Every structure is written in structure tokens, then in C-alpha cells.
Amino acid sequence: MSQTITIDPVTRLEGHGKITIQLNGQGEVEDAHFHVTQVRGFERFSEGRPFYEMPGLMARICGICPVSHLIASAKACEAIMSVRIPHTAAQLRRMMNLAQMVQSHALSFFYLASPDLLLGMDTDPKVRNILGLAAAKPELGRAGVALRRFGQSIIELLGEKRVHPGWVVPGGVTEPLSTEKRDKILAMIPEAYGNITLALGAYKKIAGTFKAEIAAFANFPSNYMRLINEDESIEFTDGALRLIDPKGNTIEDGITATRYSEVIGEAVEPYSYTKFAYYKPLGYPEGSYRVGPLARLNIVKHMSTPKAEKELTEFKQLASGPVESSFHYHHARLVEMLYGIEKIEEILADSRILDKHVRATAGVNRLEGAGQAEAPRGVLHHHYKVDENGKMTWANLVIATGQNNKAMNLGVLQAARHYIKNGKFTEGILNRVEAVVRTFDPCLSCSTHAFGQMPLAITLVSAEGEVLDKVVRD
Amino acid sequence: MTDNREGDNLNSDLAAPLHFEKANCLVLACGNTLRSDDGVGLRLADWAAERFQGDSNVHVVARQQWTPDLAADIAAADSVLFVDSSVDSVPGRVSLVAVPSNCGSGDARSHHLEAHELLGLTRSLYGSMSAHAMLLTVGAASTELGESFSEPVESAIPRARGLLEKTVLRFLSN
Numbered sequence: 001m002s003q004t005i006t007i008d009p010v011t012r013l014e015g016h017g018k019i020t021i022q023l024n025g026q027g028e029v030e031d032a033h034f035h036v037t038q039v040r041g042f043e044r045f046s047e048g049r050p051f052y053e054m055p056g057l058m059a060r061i062c063g064i065c066p067v068s069h070l071i072a073s074a075k076a077c078e079a080i081m082s083v084r085i086p087h088t089a090a091q092l093r094r095m096m097n098l099a100q101m102v103q104s105h106a107l108s109f110f111y112l113a114s115p116d117l118l119l120g121m122d123t124d125p126k127v128r129n130i131l132g133l134a135a136a137k138p139e140l141g142r143a144g145v146a147l148r149r150f151g152q153s154i155i156e157l158l159g160e161k162r163v164h165p166g167w168v169v170p171g172g173v174t175e176p177l178s179t180e181k182r183d184k185i186l187a188m189i190p191e192a193y194g195n196i197t198l199a200l201g202a203y204k205k206i207a208g209t210f211k212a213e214i215a216a217f218a219n220f221p222s223n224y225m226r227l228i229n230e231d232e233s234i235e236f237t238d239g240a241l242r243l244i245d246p247k248g249n250t251i252e253d254g255i256t257a258t259r260y261s262e263v264i265g266e267a268v269e270p271y272s273y274t275k276f277a278y279y280k281p282l283g284y285p286e287g288s289y290r291v292g293p294l295a296r297l298n299i300v301k302h303m304s305t306p307k308a309e310k311e312l313t314e315f316k317q318l319a320s321g322p323v324e325s326s327f328h329y330h331h332a333r334l335v336e337m338l339y340g341i342e343k344i345e346e347i348l349a350d351s352r353i354l355d356k357h358v359r360a361t362a363g364v365n366r367l368e369g370a371g372q373a374e375a376p377r378g379v380l381h382h383h384y385k386v387d388e389n390g391k392m393t394w395a396n397l398v399i400a401t402g403q404n405n406k407a408m409n410l411g412v413l414q415a416a417r418h419y420i421k422n423g424k425f426t427e428g429i430l431n432r433v434e435a436v437v438r439t440f441d442p443c444l445s446c447s448t449h450a451f452g453q454m455p456l457a458i459t460l461v462s463a464e465g466e467v468l469d470k471v472v473r474d
Numbered sequence: 475m476t477d478n479r480e481g482d483n484l485n486s487d488l489a490a491p492l493h494f495e496k497a498n499c500l501v502l503a504c505g506n507t508l509r510s511d512d513g514v515g516l517r518l519a520d521w522a523a524e525r526f527q528g529d530s531n532v533h534v535v536a537r538q539q540w541t542p543d544l545a546a547d548i549a550a551a552d553s554v555l556f557v558d559s560s561v562d563s564v565p566g567r568v569s570l571v572a573v574p575s576n577c578g579s580g581d582a583r584s585h586h587l588e589a590h591e592l593l594g595l596t597r598s599l600y601g602s603m604s605a606h607a608m609l610l611t612v613g614a615a616s617t618e619l620g621e622s623f624s625e626p627v628e629s630a631i632p633r634a635r636g637l638l639e640k641t642v643l644r645f646l647s648n
């Protein structure tokens with residue numbers, strides 16, 4: 001008798017999704033899927049809007065990484081305008097994108113993942129949350145709160161708002177940086193260094209206790225993609241994309257935003273509203289790839305900042321080639337946070353950072369444009385078409401979660417097969433299956449306001465539809 | 475949106491003497507201005523920011539959700555007044571309740587905490603509890619999509635402002 005295990009919703013994610021696990025008559029896992037059950041629809045309702053409204057509209061997709069949407073969208077608009085933005089504007093955008101990366105990674109690591117990592121995968125779910133973490137490890141809880149506030153404060157200082165700032169616009173940014181704001185950001189940096197150092201130390205101490213999870217959490221060869229500079233250093237806002245194979249060899253380099261749609265396709269599966277991005281020359285699913293912190297550290301040759309460079313060297317010692325287990329996304333996230341703090345400090349030392357010329361202006365000079373940037377979870381791509389009056393006629397967005405979709409599904413299947421035997425499972429086992437998805441930190445939501453409580457219901461159903469077991473959290 | 479079924483209802487009397495010996499007071503409002511009555515907390519926050527403009531002892535923070543990082547703001551304040559709408563109250567009813575000091579929760583979420591959870595988180599992280607922690611709510615009639623308030627909530631706003639002002643002044647005097 002076959003059975004289906006359903007985890008709905010998967011908790012501690014950005015947005016709502018569910019997992020189904022199909023068992024055969026012997027209770028062994030035959031298949032598993034991660035379902036994204038939301039519809040976004042932003043592409044369609046942008047049609048008819050003036051193209052210069054797009055950054056502000058598209059940023060509303062996400063309350064966690066609106067800055068990445070702002071930047072990718074503004075870059076697509078700048079391709080339509082055929083303008084190159086001033087140096088200072090590019091540096092200021094880079095700083096805001098890094099600030100967002102720090103705050104988003106802090107949320108992922110401390111609020112969403114740490115209850116599993118620091119309290120244990122099998123801990124009572126009643127305490128396996130941010131409050132339980134704060135009670136057990138207050139110093140790390142404080143570090144998490146402080147790092148999130150560090151990133152949010154910089155975004156607010158630059159763009160006046162913590163969420164959905166309107167400061168990034170086609171052609172640059174609306175306001176230059178003042179001396180006062182620069183000094184305020186600089187004053188926050190020493191504390192940020194202290195907090196990320198504490199977190200890295202704590203993570204390295206406990207990582208070794210998760211050998212089983214490292215072995216079973218999306219631990220397989222894959223392709224990887226990220227933005228990279230010409231000197232092979234890390235880049236989050238500019239540069240071009242590089243795709244590498246499972247052994248670390250470059251498959252294709254210099255994929256600009258304009259070329260993206262030539263080489264990246266999107267497949268559809270019946271069980272999810274999120275598409276599955278793939279590299280067209282390899283086809284689907286062979287051309288699937290991973291993006292985000294793990295992919296970025298696997299591809300990059302050096303970090304360009306000293307502290308992060310040291311951490312990158314240590315990270316790369318985890319494997320002789322690309323680091324394969326998605327469990328290591330957590331580690332990579334911490335390294336990137338350190339880089340973000342260092343790079344922000346470096347940007348603030350730029351002799352032109354207080355320049356007043358921060359915006360280029362132009363009208364419609366092309367009828368099509370594309371832009372890309374690294375969001376905290378991976379590459380984000382915006383592609384627009386307009387008419388001669390600049391009215392939007394078509395849009396397509398490829399977000400990081402779609403690019404990680406195949407790997408997330410394979411990871412769920414791998415973990416389910418590893419842990420579920422003879423049809424038996426515990427809450428801790430199902431939490432591990434959920435935790436595989438959490439390593440990717442997928443962002444499924446397009447709204448910023450959760451209403452009411454998030455329930456959890458796990459149902460064991462026979463092939464005949466009979467409910468065999470059910471666990472409900474109201 | 476607040477579930478204010480817990481806590482003692484202190485709706486009636488706040489007639490303590492007002493000494494105006496300044497202390498640090500945080501007004502922490504929550505709501506969504508696109509969901510009709512759910513936005514009343516933010517409307518009250520706007521009013522409070524104007525009413526106490528220039529008073530460095532009153533800090534007003536308005537958010538769509540109460541997130542864990544706000545614990546640092548609470549830890550820095552001597553007193554905190556949470557302001558929100560409530561779907562469990564009679565529409566238009568203005569209530570003021572003490573936020574319970576027993577702050578444990580089995581359902582804590584990462585993106586949205588209730589007032590008592592946020593207070594508990596503050597205590598765990600910073601070892602501090604605000605001397606005064608109260609929750610002011612206005613009963614909501616509708617949280618459907620919309621940018622205006624229902625009649626009961628619109629009518630309740632003057633009373634809510636009065637209670638907010640009185641509470642902040644009382645906090646500052648203690």
C-alpha cells in the first residue's frame with residue numbers, strides 16, 4: 001500500500017510552500033516534491049505601466065530583498081535608456097545591495113536556521129524557534145538582531161525606508177550620500193565585525209556535529225552560476241555571469257543580462273507555480289544549476305577583502321572541488337556577511353563617495369532591456385520590453401528560487417530517502433526534510449504582511465485516501 | 475493584528491498624577507494601511523510622532539509587523555506602549571492592557587511576533603524588561619483590502635489618541 005506524507009506548510013521560510021513524499025508499499029521513498037503554491041503575477045500587471053515606474057513596482061515583490069529587485073529593475077530600465085550611471089551612484093547602489101545581503105543573511109541564519117543548528121533538529125518544536133534560541137544562546141541572538149539592524153539601518157539611511165526604499169531609480173539614485181550619514185554607517189562597522197566573528201566561530205564549533213545532515217542535505221554534483229568580475233573576484237551588483245560544471249570547470253562565461261535569455265530557459269513542472277531555470281545548451285533537467293551563497297563561493301576565486309579572503313580559503317578546504325552539500329549554504333552565508341561588512345567599509349573610503357552627481361537621465365532609446373544583480377539567494381534577472389512611448393508591453397523575471405528549484409526538489413528527495421525507512425518517521429525527521437529547503441533560504445512570498453498564525457499539518461494518507469496519521473499545530 | 479484576549483483590561487482609569495519627569499518611552503505601532511482598519515495603529519503612530527515631536531524622550535516606531543529586531547529598541551526604553559488593531563474586540567472599542575510578563579510561546583514566528591513575545595525576546599536577549607509595557611488596541615470591524623477605516627474605528631480614533639497621550643505622559647512621569 002503506497003502512502004503520501006504531506007508537510008504543509010514548510011515552516012521558517014520566506015513564503016509558503018509544501019512538501020509531499022510518496023512511499024511505496026514497502027514504506028520506502030519513491031519520490032518527493034517541494035511545491036510552491038503561490039502565484040506572483042507581477043509580470044502581467046506591469047504591462048501598460050511607464051517603464052520608469054518598474055523599480056518601485058517590482059520591489060514590492062519582496063519585503064526581504066526589495067533592493068535586489070530595485071537594482072535589477074533599474075538596470076533593465078537603463079538598458080532601455082542606453083545610459084551608464086555615474087560611478088558614485090554605482091558604488092552607493094553596491095553598498096545598499098550589500099547591506100540588504102547582510103540583513104537578509106542574518107535573518108536566514110539566526111532567525112530561520114539557527115533554531116535547528118544551535119538547539120538541535122530533534123528539539124521540541126515548541127522551543128525550536130527564535131524565542132527558544134534567545135533563551136538558550138542570548139549572545140548569538142543579540143548578534144543576529146544587531147547584524148539585521150546593521151543592514152536595515154544602512155538601507156534606511158540611504159533610502160529613507162528600511163523596506164521598499166524608492167532611492168534606486170533608472171539612471172542612478174535620487175540623493176547623494178551626506179557626510180553625516182557616511183559617518184553614521186562607519187560608526188556601526190566595528191560592532192558588526194564583532195558580531196559576525198562571534199557567529200562564524202559558533203558555527204564552526206557546531207558544524208562538525210551535523211555530519212549526517214551534511215551528507216544527506218542536497219549533497220550531489222551540480223552546475224553553479226553567479227555574477228563575477230573580470231578579475232574573478234566576487235561581485236553582487238555588476239559584472240557578468242559565469243556557469244561552472246560539477247567539477248568546477250567553466251561552462252560559459254561573460255553571460256550579460258542581454259544574453260541571459262539566450263542561454264537560460266525555464267521549464268515547468270505540474271506540481272509547482274515556480275518555474276525551473278536551466279542552461280539551454282544542456283537542456284532540462286541536465287542544465288539545472290544552483291545559485292546563491294554556496295554557488296557564489298564555489299565559483300569565485302578571491303573575495304577582494306582580507307578577512308573574507310581568509311574565510312574563503314578555509315571554506316574551499318571543505319572539498320577538493322566545488323562544495324556540494326547544501327548544508328554548507330549556512331557557512332557560505334556567514335562568509336558573505338563578513339565580506340559585505342568589509343566591502344561597505346571599503347566603499348565608504350572611496351574618495352568620490354560623497355559626489356553629488358548620482359543620476360543620469362535619458363528617454364527611451366531601445367525597446368528592450370535586461371538587468372541582473374545578485375540577490376541574497378542568488379542571481380536575479382529582469383527583462384522588459386516597451387513601446388516607443390516607454391509603456392511596458394512585456395516583462396519576465398527569473399528569481400533565485402526558480403534557479404535553485406530543481407536542486408531543492410532533488411535535495412528533499414535525497415533527505416527523505418535517507419531518513420524515512422519502512423514508512424516510519426518522526427517530527428525530527430520531517431524537520432530535517434524541511435531543513436534541506438531552509439539551507440537554500442528560498443523566498444516564495446510576494447507580500448510583506450503575514451496575517452494570523454502559520455499552522456502546520458502533517459498527514460499520512462493511504463493509497464485509498466484513508467488518513468492513517470495526522471499531526472496538527474494550530 | 476493583535477489578539478488581546480490575554481491580560482488585564484485597564485481600559486478605564488489612568489488618572490495618575492502627571493509629573494512630567496521625563497523618561498524614555500517607546501511607542502511601537504503595527505498595522506497595514508492597505509487593509510482598512512488594520513492600519514489604525516499606523517494612523518495613531520503618525521499622530522503620536524507629531525504630538526511628541528521634539529520630545530527626545532518619546533520615540534515612535536511604526537512597522538507593518540513586529541519583528542525580532544525590535545527587541546533592541548525595547549531594551550533601550552524604560553517603557554513601551556504597543557499600538558495595534560484587534561480583531562477580537564468589539565469594533566471601535568479602545569482598550570489598554572498590561573502586556574503579560576510571562577512571555578513564553580510555542581508558536582513564535584520569525585517575521586511577526588505578538589507584543590508579549592517581543593517583550594519576552596527582549597528579556598531573553600538583553601536581560602531587561604521595560605518598567606511599563608502596555609498594549610493599546612482599537613477593535614477592528616474590517617480588515618479587507620481598503621485604505622479607509624470603518625465608521626466604528628474612525629469614531630474611536632479621538633478616544634484612542636487621548637488614551638495614547640495619557641499613557642505616554644504617565645509613563646514619562648514615572
